[in-house]
Amino acid sequence: MEPAQAQAASQGEARPHPVRDELPQLLKLSGPVVLSRLGIMAMGLTDAVVVGRYSATELGYHALGWAPTSVVLTALVGLLVGVQVMTARAIGEGRREGTGAVLRRGVVYAFWLGVISTGALAVAGPPFLHAIGLERDLADGASRALLVFSLSLTGYSVSVACSFWLEGLSRPGPAAIAMWAANVVNLLLVLLFVPGTMGLPAGGAVGAAWATFGARTFLALAMLGFIATMPEARALGVFRKPEIDRPGAAEQMRIGFGAGISNFLEVASFASMNVIAGWLGGLAVAAWAIVLNVAAIVFMVPLGLATGAAVLVGKAYGARDNAGVNRAGAVSFGVTAVFGVLVTLIVWPAAELITRGYTTDTATIAIAAPALALAVLMFLPDCLQVVAAQALRARGDVWLPTGAHLTSYILIMMPLAYVLAIPMKMHLMGIVWAVVIASVVSAVLLLARFWLLSRRAL
Template sequence: MLLDLTRYSPAAFRREAAKLAVLAMPMLAAQVAQVGVGFVDTVMAGGAGKDDLAAVALGGSTFITVYITFLGIMTALNPMLSQQHGAGETEAVGELGRQGLWYGLLLGILGMLLLWLAIAPLQGYLTLNANVETQFGQYVGFIALAMPAAMVHRALHAYASSLGRPKPIMWVSWAALLLNIPLNYIFVYGKLGMPALGGAGCGLASALVFWFNALALWLYVAKQRYFRPFGLTARFSKPDTAVFGQITRLGVPIGLSFFLEVSLFTFIMLLIARLDGNTEDFVAAQQVVINITGIIYMIPQGVGTAATVRVGYSVGANELYRARYAAGVAVAVGAALAVCTAVLILLLRHHLVAMYTDDAAVLALGATILLFAAAFQLADAVQCIASFALRGYKVTKLPMLIHALAFWVLGLGLGCWLAFGREMGIYGFWTALVLSLAAAAVALLWCLETVSRERAYR
């Protein structure tokens, strides 16, 4: 059977699913907290004014593109650390953890510089009024300071989760959310003697929150007794270019996969803005649905991250049958959850859109688009979890190529043809999106089945 799901007893399935849940639930909760930070930024900026909200929206999109891409590169640490942990290479885990911190710091500095360099060209390209242009530049300038901390935090995130301790990541993320609220209030509205920075204050608050994340998780890992045998903080290590090369070779394809997915939705949004008709309604409905589906996507993403750790650990321990089975359980659990979310979307689609807007046209359009979102839940979950499980085997280039073909050739190419050539409008893009995710799911599941079978039965 596919991924040997019938190889073990139902009790074994439940045990593996429980191990998966122990890893996935805290990471899912941490992701929800991170979304909460963005929600607070939106509310606070909106309270300061329409221009401030526009600046935060544009600046946030700029930051997220760089942040998510670099986050994908850092994700390479998960399978590397998991395999070493599974192999019982205790000292090597600590050394790789130290190199991961160096790599994250340097990558974060690069990201910070890229964001600063992007400010002037983007201000020249975007047609903005003077106030939005100023706020946008200040916001990006402030939030760029978060990049070194964000990448160091990601290195610590990979270290803790790969060693089976994801709960501190969750607690730190929720503490950061609580900290973000007063910081936003102080910097946006000018409290406690601070100048009122408006939307730009959200960028400064977010930067401080990222540095809090990195420092808090560092202190936990450094002080927690469980981590002491691995010796992350026991000694100092100089940057090792050989290890940097390993992380880069494994991580760049992951980062490109993340970029391909994020940028697809960005380009579709820009193209939707060119549709004839009620453009404002199209863009508003698209943004609402993307927000809803983005939150739901955290479920397969959490399961997928846990699958990377479980598969990587089993591969490192040379339990290749177990690795294949762990991947299968992750896909099965994710698929079952996706069916549940699809049903919920179908039943609650009008209520979900109503949480964002009371505009009748946007409500009707958003509820209709959510039918497409319900249709791709299963495919999206399978492609996501399969690609994460493949990372547990350190297979990253083929998933990147599959994502490029599925998302950009089929998703964007077919979407443009249907939307403009066949005059299907916004529904053309969503039809192509459903088909592209289905194609990616089939291809990645086949790839996972092939790779895991070859490793287990060679």
């Protein structure tokens, strides 16, 4: 072999391979994150089951008290995404010692976000519940639960900041373990608090809210304790007061603002689907709840893939490696597309069987089963849009994802769902079609944006 050919062959062997190099990292990062996100759902499901078996009335208080806090909580998670992205960028830049500053800023930011959110919900939450037309007893019971739920936002915010930091370091496993340990704590507390046994106060929905407070406080302390005892914590700058870095702090907050607004827009738009379903009647609400719950479970996997994509893209972006950014994006989108197609092919023929697992009411099944069969059309685009949005934020494009979500879910989905469901009399199928169309629009906008940026040098 000629020397030039040998050199080319050697360079070819050293050239990064997207499947060989990026795919294992993506799966290693995403798996624990998926488990962690499923742990969040499991905690809410545990509370609902225990409270529901205790009292249907208390379950109503629990659901209504939880709803406003869940909107705020989702926005808080988005506001803290900057911790994950900036940590990954620092690693890509070769500044591991600088990641401690990102964590310290993130924990302080999370603490004050939690405190402010608690205060805002305590002041505005009960009047809001009493102003939306609920029966007084229902609004009173929900308000009591809401006040306790709001107390847990600070602990949860701090735990999210710690979790995002570890994910940015490519160490998502401890956060997943801590989340499931918190689930055990929550189960023990909810079994004690909901019945009000052993002379404990409260009970019912308020008892479950106190259990959530205890579990989230445990989660925050567990995450902080793990980080403090990491052998490399000092080398990462965890205990060192960081130098003032206004550009870095501003970028961290900018990324969080974009993600937080996006999360709020999505949550608010899907909450409006519940309202439209309510205008169609009780059966439509129950059927839509089944469709939405299945979609939420499916959504946990792309959420994990989105974290993996953000870390890989963020590292490559920090290293100013344009080819690496594009490889990480391409592999993430490819894996996400494969998952979206597979889950579609699984759920579509099993739609009625899945629906029967939620309810035995034949009237509800008759509405929910065909709606779920249609809803599988949103799985692929919905999976792709969340991964693409995180990949874009990781490469510094913060506001386009927010604009895409505003366009897709607020400007298109909300009015389209109303028109299709009520004036055009498509009922629940109209709501589902609106979600499918909005998901496609969002995915196309975000993927097109990533493709356009991939053609530019960093």
